[in-house]
Amino acid sequence: MTTVQFRAAEAQVPSLATRARDVVAFEWTKLRSIRSTYITVLIAAAVTIGATVIVGHAFASAGAHKPLPGGFSTTVASFLAYAEYTVIPVSVLALLQFTSEYGTGLIRTTFAAVPRRWALLAGKAVVVGVAALAIGEVLAFACFAIVQALLSGSHGGLSLAHPGVIGAVLAGGFVLCACALTALALGAIIRHTAGAITAALVIMYLVAGLCMVLPSPWKDDIGRFTMAFAASQVIALHPQAGLFSPAASMLVLAAWPAVALLIAGIVISRRDA
Amino acid sequence: MIELDRVTKRFGPVTAIDDLSFAVRPGHVTGFLGPNGAGKTTTMRIILGLDAPTSGTALVGGRRYQQIVCPLRLVGALLDASAVHGGRTAYDHLLSVARSNGIGRSRVAQVLELTGLSDVARHRVGTFSLGMKQRLGIAGALLGEAPVLMFDEPVNGLDPEGVRWIRLLLRRLAAEGRTVLVSSHLMSEMALTADHLIIIGRGRLLADTSTDQLTKSSARADVLVKSPGAAELTSLLTARGAAVTAEGDGGLAVTGLDAPAIADLAAQHGIAVYELVPRQASLEQAYMDLTANSTDYRAGAFAGNAEEN
Numbered sequence: 001m002t003t004v005q006f007r008a009a010e011a012q013v014p015s016l017a018t019r020a021r022d023v024v025a026f027e028w029t030k031l032r033s034i035r036s037t038y039i040t041v042l043i044a045a046a047v048t049i050g051a052t053v054i055v056g057h058a059f060a061s062a063g064a065h066k067p068l069p070g071g072f073s074t075t076v077a078s079f080l081a082y083a084e085y086t087v088i089p090v091s092v093l094a095l096l097q098f099t100s101e102y103g104t105g106l107i108r109t110t111f112a113a114v115p116r117r118w119a120l121l122a123g124k125a126v127v128v129g130v131a132a133l134a135i136g137e138v139l140a141f142a143c144f145a146i147v148q149a150l151l152s153g154s155h156g157g158l159s160l161a162h163p164g165v166i167g168a169v170l171a172g173g174f175v176l177c178a179c180a181l182t183a184l185a186l187g188a189i190i191r192h193t194a195g196a197i198t199a200a201l202v203i204m205y206l207v208a209g210l211c212m213v214l215p216s217p218w219k220d221d222i223g224r225f226t227m228a229f230a231a232s233q234v235i236a237l238h239p240q241a242g243l244f245s246p247a248a249s250m251l252v253l254a255a256w257p258a259v260a261l262l263i264a265g266i267v268i269s270r271r272d273a
Numbered sequence: 274m275i276e277l278d279r280v281t282k283r284f285g286p287v288t289a290i291d292d293l294s295f296a297v298r299p300g301h302v303t304g305f306l307g308p309n310g311a312g313k314t315t316t317m318r319i320i321l322g323l324d325a326p327t328s329g330t331a332l333v334g335g336r337r338y339q340q341i342v343c344p345l346r347l348v349g350a351l352l353d354a355s356a357v358h359g360g361r362t363a364y365d366h367l368l369s370v371a372r373s374n375g376i377g378r379s380r381v382a383q384v385l386e387l388t389g390l391s392d393v394a395r396h397r398v399g400t401f402s403l404g405m406k407q408r409l410g411i412a413g414a415l416l417g418e419a420p421v422l423m424f425d426e427p428v429n430g431l432d433p434e435g436v437r438w439i440r441l442l443l444r445r446l447a448a449e450g451r452t453v454l455v456s457s458h459l460m461s462e463m464a465l466t467a468d469h470l471i472i473i474g475r476g477r478l479l480a481d482t483s484t485d486q487l488t489k490s491s492a493r494a495d496v497l498v499k500s501p502g503a504a505e506l507t508s509l510l511t512a513r514g515a516a517v518t519a520e521g522d523g524g525l526a527v528t529g530l531d532a533p534a535i536a537d538l539a540a541q542h543g544i545a546v547y548e549l550v551p552r553q554a555s556l557e558q559a560y561m562d563l564t565a566n567s568t569d570y571r572a573g574a575f576a577g578n579a580e581e582n
Contacts, residue, residue, distance in 0.1 A: 013342050014375055026373035033365035034358065105356030108323050109413065112350060113373040115322045115339040272324040 023114055023123035027097070031127055037093065044089035045139060051081035052143045056150035074158050075168045075237045078147040079140065082172065083231070086139050087179050087204065094128045094180035095187030095196040102191040111273045121188065121265050128184045129177055136176030144169045164237050171234035171250065178253045179204055179227065185260035189267050203256070204228065224249070227256050274299060274452055275320060275421060280329035282315055282476075289315045290326070291476040297454045299420070302447045304467030304484070305456040308564050312476040313456040314352070317425055321350055333421055345374040345417035351424045354410035359399025363390055363409050366398060371416050384412040403430030411439070421452045428462055440466045460560040472560065474567025487559050496532050498525040499548035506544050513538065524548070 014022070031037055059068050059077055068077055101107040114120040144165075148157030158165055183200045190196040208228030211219055220242035223229040233239045233249035244252060275297040282290040290312045297303045307313050318324040320331045322338030330337065333348050341347050357366055367381045385391045388408040393401070398409065407430050414422060424443070428436045443466055447453045457463050463470065463484075470487055472480040480487060500506050503525060507517045515529035527535060532551045539546045554562075 018375065019342065022373055022375045026369055029365065029369035029372055030358075030361070033362065033369065034360045036360060100358060104358055105353050106358055108318070108321075108352055108356060109370060110373075111323055112321045112348075112352075113345055113370055115341070115344055272318070 027123045027127040048085040056147040060150045078144040082143045091183035095183040098187030099193040117269045132180035133177040137173030140172035175231045181257035182260045185264035188264035276332045280326045283327045299452040301469045302443045302453045302467045303469045304463035307473040311473045343374045348421045349414035349419040351410040351414040354406040357398045364394040384415045388412040423454045425456045460557045464556040474564045479563045495526045495528045497550040500546045502544040
């Protein structure tokens with residue numbers, strides 16, 4: 001009888017596409033069935049939009065037809081709140097996809113269901129990456145629209161039709177995707193929530209902060225490899241001269257999650273669960 | 274069918290599994306026994322591909338677990354019932370696991386029904402008692418209708434009714450021709466459920482035998498004798514080559530002569546016998562004898578040290 005059952009199980013071997021869809025469905029079902037996923041995203045969105053309104057007002061009241069305070073370009077000014085109030089909570093949500101499973105022991109059920117660990121990592125990356133990109137694009141366009149509407153009176157806010165604007169705003173959404181995927185990988189590598197959050201904040205913000213205080217040539221030479229410097233280049237309408245071009249900065253932004261996921265894949269494949 | 278071939282697992286200097294080989298056959302409930310820390314859970318993790326063995330191979334249906342496509346359709350396992358996310362409902366937990374292996378929603382409803390969780394399916398798992406989580410874990414193991422099933426300590430936290438339910442379920446799964454491996458540190462529970470036993474201690478195989486065989490092979494059968502002429506009877510029995518041990522309550526534990534021989538001897542010498550009870554070592558005792566040298570954490574050892582101090 002067992003032989004028959006084994007043969008029956010063999011006969012049902014699904015195609016690679018079906019198996020890939022199953023792993024994505026597995027991860028998506030887990031992500032969407034936790035209430036805190038929605039709460040986190042909604043609060044992040046509300047705080048981002050609220051803070052963006054405040055930032056927009058501050059710039060609008062700074063005086064008509066003068067450069068914006070701090071030398072910010074009008075596109076970069078749109079993302080000042082987004083860069084923290086969206087990026088941090090969504091990144092934490094991303095790293096929790098691994099750390100909460102390690103914390104509860106659910107990771108063993110997960111690995112028993114999908115023993116090919118690279119496939120599992122890919123499944124989580126697809127779900128987290130697509131979700132973060134969707135959230136990122138929606139909020140990036142919302143923030144841009146809010147700030148430009150507030151600036152339109154005093155500074156003549158930009159429209160999406162202005163050359164280069166669409167690209168800069170789309171890139172703003174991609175920044176969230178890159179940060180979330182880097183955080184996901186850190187969750188897999190570090191396994192503990194607190195440690196992974198710390199590592200994510202160091203990589204996304206503190207490294208760039210350290211570069212800011214370096215003497216002149218080093219600040220840009222080293223800083224252009226950080227996520228924060230690269231992000232500011234891709235969302236700017238007029239990129240800074242000393243840093244990488246926006247195209248090269250996109251590559252830097254893509255390289256961080258790529259390398260982090262590569263390390264995560266190697267680590268989780270070798271480690272006992 | 275589960276086959277382990279010379280599996281060794283070391284964690285740094287500690288050898289958790291030491292050259293362990295055994296096969297678990299279909300159609301039986303196989304009890305997997307050993308004291309705490311004997312390596313039962315580690316062995317099960319190796320079978321499921323969660324831990325990599327230092328050397329040796331563990332195969333399920335002739336293949337390494339990692340090579341199995343849709344493994345939940347071949348192997349259903351309950352490792353740790355509390356390893357669930359408390360914020361997810363029972364239904365969503367099972368649905369996510371089911372989808373990972375292309376198992377449909379109707380099967381999720383079936384296993385919820387089968388484990389008596391239908392009424393609480395939409396409740397969050399964080400509100401569940403240990404017994405309910407245990408049932409949820411069993412529901413998860415049954416999702417794929419797999420021919421091979423493994424349960425790590427499934428009766429933990431269950432009430433007597435639940436324990437009986439598990440026992441009947443395991444027997445039914447085996448009767449359907451499935452391979453059923455159940456770990457426990459309670460011999461008494463396994464004696465009622467398992468027809469085959471694999472016993473390990475300190476990561477080594479101590480016994481791989483049928484439950485009946487283990488009881489019979491135990492050398493601890495003796496006869497309890499109570500008599501007012503215990504002293505006289507003792508010397509007579511010893512003269513006949515029997516070994517006599519005085520028990521605390523004035524009874525004698527006699528080995529080497531059976532009950533009729535003892536009765537005849539007493540009658541010949543006019544000694545009254547109040548009680549004459551042939552005793553078989555229980556499975557529990559056989560198990561204790563087997564594992565006596567391989568128990569990591571024994572209460573007595575600590576008590577002894579305390580007295581020395």
